[in-house]
Amino acid sequence: MTRIESRYEGELRCRSSHGPSGTLLETDAPTDNQGQGERFSPTDLVATALSTCILTIMGIVAKRRGWALEGCTARVEKTMTADLPRKIAQLTVWIELPPHLDAEQRTVLQQAGETCPVKLSLEGSVPMELHWS
Numbered sequence: 001m002t003r004i005e006s007r008y009e010g011e012l013r014c015r016s017s018h019g020p021s022g023t024l025l026e027t028d029a030p031t032d033n034q035g036q037g038e039r040f041s042p043t044d045l046v047a048t049a050l051s052t053c054i055l056t057i058m059g060i061v062a063k064r065r066g067w068a069l070e071g072c073t074a075r076v077e078k079t080m081t082a083d084l085p086r087k088i089a090q091l092t093v094w095i096e097l098p099p100h101l102d103a104e105q106r107t108v109l110q111q112a113g114e115t116c117p118v119k120l121s122l123e124g125s126v127p128m129e130l131h132w133s
Contacts, residue, residue, distance in 0.1 A: 013039070033086065043088055047078040050128070051093050053118035061112040067105055071098045091122070092129045106132075 003019035012029035027042050029035025040048065051074035062069035072095070079090040095113060097106055110132050113119075122128060 011036070014042075032080075043078060043080065046088060046122075046126075047076045047091055049118045050091055050116075050122065051076040053116040054093065054095060054113040054130070057116040058109045058113045061109060065105075065108075067101065067109075069098065069109070072096065088126050090127045090129070092131070094131045094133070096133050 004016055005019065006014050006016040009015050009026075012035045014027045016025045016027070017023070018025070025045075026039045027045065028037060028039035030041045030044075031037035033041075035041070055072060055074050058072065059069050061067075074093055074095045076091060076093045078088060079092075081087050081089045095110075097109060101109070114130065119128060119130075
């Protein structure tokens with residue numbers, strides 16, 4: 001179990017503390033929802049969680065097999081619903097694997113990324129598209 005403590009700071013901003021490390025994270029409402037958009041929004045964090053989870057799970061597999069994964073990138077785009085209630089309508093992720101990987105390595109890493117815990121947790125609730133190159 002991981003404990004994260006969050007506090008509303010006013011002006012649609014929150015500050016959260018990661019229990020194990022003490023790392024702080026601040027959020028802000030986006031400009032299209034009454035905020036200043038100066039920090040990640042809570043739904044931005046969901047999108048970020050997806051892309052970084054994919055990279056992390058692939059990193060675990062690559063490390064276990066002795067493959068270099070440095071330089072692998074993921075870009076995520078989040079689309080919100082136009083109607084109320086506001087929610088994430090779509091998450092689209094583009095993952096670019098390093099060019100030195102062979103076809104078998106790419107297949108293994110793609111299969112690993114497709115099973116990251118965040119993606120599995122969101123499936124059925126949030127439409128997602130993953131594009132691999």
